[in-house]
Amino acid sequence: MFDTMTFTKVLGAVCGSLLVFLLGNWAADALYSMDGGHGGEETQAYSIAVEGGDAAGGAAADAGPAFAEVFAAADAAKGEKVFAKCKACHKVDGTDGTGPHLNGVVGRQIAAAAGFGYSDALKGMAGKAWAPEELNHWLENPKAYAPGNKMSFAGLPKIEDRANLIAWLATQQ
CATH class of the missing domain: 1.10.760.10 (Cytochrome c-like domain)
Structure with missing residues (x-):
């Protein structure tokens, strides 16, 4: 039932599937890279202006409740x-x-x-x-x-x- 030729075909199918998977992974990484071509540095695509939002107000909001x-x-x-x-x-x-x-x-x-x-x-x-x-x-x-x-x-x-x-x-x- 399991002769040498069948075993060789199964092993070849597993190796071929692994190769296709690895090539697909490499292609997906190249197409959908998160570094944006900047060597790993992430940049913000756009900013949303918030009315009345200034640096001092944002810092006060982040401070949280007083310890008391x-x-x-x-x-x-x-x-x-x-x-x-x-x-x-x-x-x-x-x-x-x-x-x-x-x-x-x-x-x-x-x-x-x-x-x-x-x-x-x-x-x-x-x-x-x-x-x-x-x-x-x-x-x-x-x-x-x-x-x-x-x-x-x-x-x-x-x-x-x-x-x-x-x-x-x-x-x-």
Whole structure:
């Protein structure tokens, strides 16, 4: 039933089909290329003018709600889930890990956890307290908030995540 000639024909048909498929793919890429002949640079085909739209108005619309509004509606239960990103370095049982413990951090003075070796950047801020607004700025981008600090975490980009986390941390005394 399956002799050498039949096997050769089947293998030839599979190889021929693959070749036709590859050639079709190459032709489609050449015809419907997305780079527009500019070496991969994408350009906008046209612009739509919006009445009353200026750069300043667009930036204000993108800013989103104020932190105080989001924090007022924060959910501590969701903040506990966000804390999972912090668990690798921080604890809430009163002991220090790679980072200082976070028990009572909301309202505590910056660089005030006894026994932890803070960076000079945070020691220089020692007169301030970790108010929710300060924690919000810290959690958004620790390197920008205190340049030279030891924390390697990149930050939490979503304001809701930061507000929920701070609300949960406020419950951890």
